[in-house]
Amino acid sequence: MGLFEKIFGSYSDRELKKIKPIVDKIEALDEDMQKLSDEELKNKTEEFKERLSKGETLDDILPEAFAVCREASWRVLKMKHYRVQLVGGIVLHQGRIAEMRTGEGKTLVATLPAYLNALSSKGVHIITVNDYLAKRDRDQMNELYEFLGLTSGVIIHDLDNNERREAYNSDITYGTNNEFGFDYLRDNMVIYKEEKVQRELNFCIVDEVDSILIDEARTPLIISGEGEKSTDFYRVADFFAKTLSEDDYTVDEKTNSVILTDEGVEKAEKFFHLENYADAENMQVQHHVVQALKASYTMKRDKDYMVKDDEIIIVDEFTGRLMEGRRYSDGLHQAIEAKEGVKIQKESKTLATITFQNYFRMYTKLSGMTGTAETEEGEFREIYGLDVVIIPTNRPIARKDASDLVYKSEKGKYKAIVNDIEETYKKGQPVLVGTVSIEKSELLSDMLKRKGVPHKVLNAKYHEKEAEIVADAGEKGRITIATNMAGRGTDIKLGEGVAEVGGLKVIGTERHESRRIDNQLRGRSGRQGDPGFSRFYVSLEDDLMRIFGSERLQGIVEKLGLSDEDVIESKMVTGAIENAQKKVEGNNFDVRKTVLQYDDVMNQQREVMYKQRGEVLQGESLKEEIQDMIEDVIVSAVNAHMSGLDENLEEDIEKLIAYLEEIYLPKETVTVDELKVLSDDEIKEKLVKIAKDMYAEKEEMFGSEQIREVERVVLLKVVDTKWMAHIDDMDHLKQGIGLRAYRQQDPTQAYQFEGSEMFEQMTENIKIDTIKYLFHVQLERAPERERVAKETSTNQSGDDSVKHEPVRRKEEKIGRNDSCPCGSGKKYKNCCGRGL
Incomplete structure (x- = not known):
């Protein structure tokens, strides 16, 4: 603690002093609230709304509102x-973010601001x-909200649009970050405003805010449709990767990448019959090889995937949970399948995408709560x-956090852990064991079975079952093995007689790459002043120490000549562990920051x-806008085609x-002889008229009603088609933009500049295609408000599966050889117009 903090207190201490008078006011109202009848207490809600309407x-x-909610909570x-x-x-x-320890009742806390x-x-x-x-x-909280005259809803995976809309229209809506984010993206793909489910993004409380806004922020939300690329090349690239020896590639564990050596490049050129593997024309081969190498030599079965x-x-990687439906992006998932x-x-085509950072920053007011922020x-x-x-705990923390025990080898570490668990089990004290992977959980489980120690292994496949197992982890003699964050959000209460044997x-079993995840595991014990104990076991063979630990430490241990079972307790070792964690945290922050820098460019365009x-969805008439588009398209065409040189005039x-005949002009409407005697401005005027x-x-x-x-x-369909193509184009730009650094150019600035040019070109193309389709469309009968048939499956990665049917309206007759408006890139007769 610095001198300033010793004198003035920490930042939180100073902020809590400012909040204290408000808390005193709430508590002073408690007696008055107790005197109110149920009816009078309920009527307070309408009274508050009326007061807000008056300014x-x-x-x-x-x-007063907090005092009312507090009293209602007690009664209900x-x-x-x-x-x-x-x-x-x-x-x-x-x-703001409220850091509150595990067991402090964050679910109840949220009811007050909600x-x-x-x-x-x-x-x-x-x-x-x-x-x-x-x-x-x-x-749990719905009864309280109903008592106070408010409605509450929940957004979960299997709801249809009507159920979602009803939930979002509730006063208070619970749900997951994925569901809220995907609903936002889907709402911006609908054809009719009645199909939207969300309303304005007003006030948001994020529970486990560090998990959602930090851990999951590296992976953007993506809705995508099936692409047309062949999958055969993944098998070929996988076959090539498996033919390589260790001399043909190098693995960089810090960046989680694999690079071919000169020998490997030679083998690639021979295998794929290439003159120069590094040529730009071989980028597709390079891409598949890189993903095959990564799949074979950095992605581990039962750790990264199952x-x-x-x-x-x-x-x-943070929770150990299986992420059903999610897929790795950029072809990595296909490489692992091979x-x-x-x-x-x-592979898929991106239809819509956003990062969690940019989604949550759209809320008028954002807040969060967690035990570790x-x-x-x-x-x-x-x-x-x-x-x-x-926020201070309601009761003083009685848990003892012991110093780390460090072993030379993983084998020695696990032997010590099993002995510790066996001794603890004999005295009836419950143990919660945190591992970093399913693989390590099963290894430990096998060792305990051989010792005859009964236990439960939690692989976090089913959230409900997971919560039940974790909730019982405080019972006497219970041994529970779980991934570090499994069961998070579930309170572990001590069983009878457990406090007397030391609590949970x-x-x-090893330090996580983030200190915060370690703190979350420690925080499972010692809730509400309960006794408890926590300790971490570390080996110098653990990934964190092997990749990021200091070489000096490794050297000292070798010189000491320690055996596998010798334990090290040293401030230097503890310091080395913390420094390694800080390195990884810094690296991860840089990754998230880079993702956000690129998405900020897309975000401006997306907005x-x-x-x-x-505006199109809400607007009554687009007549004026269409008229402006007609004029813009023609003026741009004249400016682009007229060179100003008399010898080139005709x-x-x-x-x-010829160009305008493709867009709107019937053949032989105007002739060269008619236009060549006019000035450029007169040509524009004539063609626009x-x-x-x-x-x-x-x-x-x-x-007019039908045409509107x-x-x-x-x-809307043209905008969606062009926007989807633009997303893909921006993604390709981002993949290659890193090479600009070699030309002393800032990649993010280059991405912003070139992305802006691409965006301007896209908006121009939207005008051209819109006018083209409108001049070619033929109305047969009054349009019906047919729903756009969509069957969407939305997940969080670049290869998510989405089926997106085009609008197939009976009043539209697109030319057989025109591009299909569904965005497939095929001619209409070969796509949606197959039945012509």
């Missing part, structure tokens, strides 16, 4: 918010890490503008597109007429 603010009514749930929970509620309402902010009738979202917790928390029912299922000999799924406070401030306030003992798309005009007159005839013939409907549908 009072949420801050003005906070003490038999739970009354502690003073520290009131503090946590205020911090959340202020749009109730207060729901009074504005703009909606409150409470985000949790999985469907089970979202449903559990909503079900093979289940002939499918590759990702294992979450490696394991299972069916290779086709302080170590990442810098990132929360820089990326989200959130500060962290550490937590054993970490423009989605804003315009929203040729320029011929090309101009012809186009607008033609369009006016179309409108008069079929009625077609304008809207066509514009």
Whole structure:
């Protein structure tokens, strides 16, 4: 602790002093609230809403609203918010992160700011890490909200659009980050505003905020459709990778990459019959080889992924949970499928994407709560503008955190862990063992079986079962092996007689790459002043120490000549472990920051597109906008084709007429002789008049109501098609932009500059295609509001599977040889018009 903190207290201490008077006001109202009848207490909700409508603010009514919610909670749930929970509620309402230890009742804390902010009738979202917790928390608190006259809903995976819309229209909505993010993306792909499910993003409380906003922030949300690339090359590349010897490649574990050596490049050139492997024309070969190498030599079965029912299922590196439906991006998943000999799924085409950082930054007010946020406070401030306030525990912490025990080898470490568990089991003290992978869980389980020690292994496949097992981990004599974060969000209560034998003992089988994850594991013990004990076992063969640990430490251990079973206790060793963790945390922050820098460019473009798309959905008429588009397209065409040289005049005009005939102009409407005597401005004026007159005839013939409907549908479909292609183009740009660093050019600046040019070109192409389709469309009968048939499966990675059917409307007749408006890139007759 520095001198400043000794004199003035920590940042959290100073912030808590400012909050104390508000808490005092809430507690002072307790007696008055107790005197109210149930009916009078319920009526407070309408009273607050009326006061807000007359100009009072949420801050003005906070003490009374919190006091009402607190009293209602006691009457309905038999739970009354502690003073520290009131503090946590205020911090959340202020749009900050409340760090509260495990067992301090964060689910109940959230009801205070949720109730207060729901009074504005703009909606409150409470985000949790999985469907089970979202449903559990909503079900537990719904009785309280109903008593207070508010509605609550929950968004989980299997809901249809009507159920989702109803849940989002509730005053308070629970759900997972994935579901909320994907609903936002889907809402910006609909054809009719009635199909949207979300409303404005007002106030959000993120439970386990570090897990959602930090750990999961490296992976963007992506909705994608099936691509057309062949999968055969993955098998060929996998075969090549498996023919290599150790001299043909080098593995960089720090960056998790594999690079061919000169010998490996020679083998690649011979295998694929290439003159120069590094040539730009061989980029596709390079891409497949890189992914095959990564799959074969860095991705480990039962650690990074599992093979289940002939499918590759990702294992979450932070939780150890199986991530059903998610796929690695950029062809890596296909490379692993080839490696394991299972069916290779086709690569996908991105339809919509956003990072969690940019999704959550769209909320008017964002807050979060967790047991461990302080170590990442810098990132929360820089990326989200959130500060962290550490809330004291309701009762003093009685858990003892022992120093690490360090062993030379993994074998010696696990032998010591098993002996510790066996001794602890004999005295009846429950043990929760945290591992970093399924593989390590099963290794430890096998060793305990040989010792005859009964135990449960939690591989986190089913959230509900997981929660039940973890909830019972505090029973006498219970041994539970779980991944470090498994069962997070579930309170472990001590069974009868457990406090007398020392409470829950937590054993970490190795240090995680993040100190925060270690703290989460420790925090499973010692809730609400319970006794407890925690200790980590470390070996110099652990990935963290092997990859990031100091070489000096390895050298000292070798000189000491320690055996596998000798234990090391040293401040230098502890310091080396912490330094290694800080290195990894820094690397991970840089990765997330880079992802965000690139997505910020896309985000600006996405906001423009989605804003315009929203206006089209909401707007009554696009007539003026279409008229402007007609004029813009023609003016741009004239400017592009007329060189200004008299000797090229007739040729320029011929090309101009041919170009406009592709878009809207019937053949022989104008001739070269007619236009060559006019100035450029007169040509523009004449061509624009012809186009607008033609369009006016179309409108008069079929009625303004019908043409307005077609304008809207066509514009939306063209916008979506071009935007999807633009996303792919930007992704290709990003993949190659890193090479600009070799030319002393900042890759992110180059990405921003070139991405802006591509965006401008895309908006120009939207105008051209919209006009082209509108002039070619023929209306047969009044349009019906047919729903766009979509069967979407949305997951979190670049290769997620989505089926997206095009609009196939009876009133549209697209030319047989025109590009299909579904965005497939095929001619209409070969795609949606096969039945012509």
